[in-house]
Amino acid sequence: MHEKIKRINNTEWEILKGFVENMRVSGRFFLSDLLAEGIEDGALTQLANVACLPGIIRHSYGMPDIHWGYGFPIGGVAAFDETEGIISPGGVGFDINCGVRMITTPLTEADLTDKQGLIEELFEAVPTGVGAKSPIRLSQNDLTLMLEEGARHAVELGYGCEADVGRCEENGAMEGADVSAVSKKARQRGVPQMGTLGSGNHFLELQTAEEIMDEETAKTFGVKEGQLCVMIHCGSRGLGHQVCTDHLKVLEEAVKKYGIELPDRQLACAPLDSPEGLSYFGGMAASANYAWANRQVITHIVREIFVKRFEIDYEEMPLIYDVAHNVAKWEEHDVDGVRRKVCVHRKGATRAFGPGRSEIPHEFRLAGQPVIIPGSMGTSSYLLAGTDGAMSQTFGSTCHGAGRVKSRSSAKKSLTGDAVAAELLKDGIYVRAPNPAAIAEEAPDVYKPSSEVVKTVSDAKISKIAVRLRPLGVIKG
């Protein structure tokens, strides 16, 4: 490791000021010995660059799934002061509120007598990949309402049930959404893509709750051993991407206007209380709401298929929780003994609020917020709970996934999609994607071991593991 990097304990490391010029605070990141072997210099530089931003509080943070991203590293977290801080799309990403949700069923693996048939039916019903067209006809008025009300409006249109809304972070809709900050172009992209999965690391996965690792927490969350579950990972699609692109142009100018010195152009930003900053926040919040509606519509499609195939009730597939991975939000945190309102950027990171926080659904409040960490196609996913440790150490944040270690191009050179799919099938995992390359690029080998990432957040006490889920069938975008 670099001379400006100091190990604090088994899982926590510090990037000292001076790693790059003009750092206002030091950086902190969480890695086990195994994960530290693969850390990229570029990701550490990005973590240090974030520490240069105005108004940053305490530290710039990196979660165990940290890797090189755009602006912030993926797995980056930073909180900014209400008056002196900034907001940056580089701390959110192009895919605003890319996130993940988990749904349980009353079924077990033994009920999956035609797994391939089920996956194929889901693949046909949930539009996936490039050029996917929405399965619903969305009016401009309904789009506006989804931008304002998120998952709630999807439920009002019949895509879900009332209980779903309360099981989403922010109740499925961020406050402060500003429809006027969503361009006509973004809306044009948003209308035909509502209820579509996208591609890349987005997925829809069938899983079995193979190992209950914390009985009490799992029981609180309503997950039993052997239970068949569904996980959905996607975001705000072209609408969110366009909002990011549109506001980046404005914020590039804002950097000059407000005389903000940046170590990297990707960190274009504006003061939180500036017109440019407020506009981006409003557009980002509206996009986040679109993403919650998107996952809600997909959930409905999945439930309808399960209800018909397995003759179960719609209500027997409750949403456990839905978390955002790419977002900037106003939150209250204790900083040096003082309660402060701060703007927390999470870029490829998950909110992990500890027990007692009012933002957690009342039925889960004593256990802590559910945290969903997907693995790769062939490795386990995990259900965890937020902790007091996360509140005191990381502004209530934890990792968001396994984290890539291998490039897509090298994955395609060394693996074929058909070979990866055949190998996974040997383990009982049926994979479906629009093309073989999509499978090769997302092969299990290109990710860090999810078990090691989750063990690290557990050892660092920023999350508590409750359930391990084994994949059974996967749709990749």
Place this chain on the structure above:
Amino acid sequence: MPFEELEHTADVKMRISAPDFLSLLAESGDAMSSVLFGDFEKEPENMTVEIEAEGADTSELTVNFLSELLFLTEVEYLVPMSYSLKQDGNKVFGTVSGIEFDRTKHSGGICVKGISYSGLSLEKTSAGLELTIIFDI
């Protein structure tokens, strides 16, 4: 091939070469199409749409041109194949032609979320111009 994919952990990084700036934009468009649609068979063009982009410098103009092209591929369901472009100062305008997206023929790629300034470089070479750019996927 005037473009090649370079190593990048999470996204798609491309190096693109062309003799002049407008050709570079066209080659960049082809590079992005290869990411979006994979290897697809060229067919007679049956769609033409107008395209226009502005930028304070050539890097910004390139990013804005590709962002606009990305927008057109999504809302027009266009698979771009050829370009007729002109430049007037900091503005580029013209048409892009191609074929309508067909799931059975053009599903070999991956969605591009945005055009990144990360690692962007545009340099003069003895053969013209060389662009390194990352497509955020």
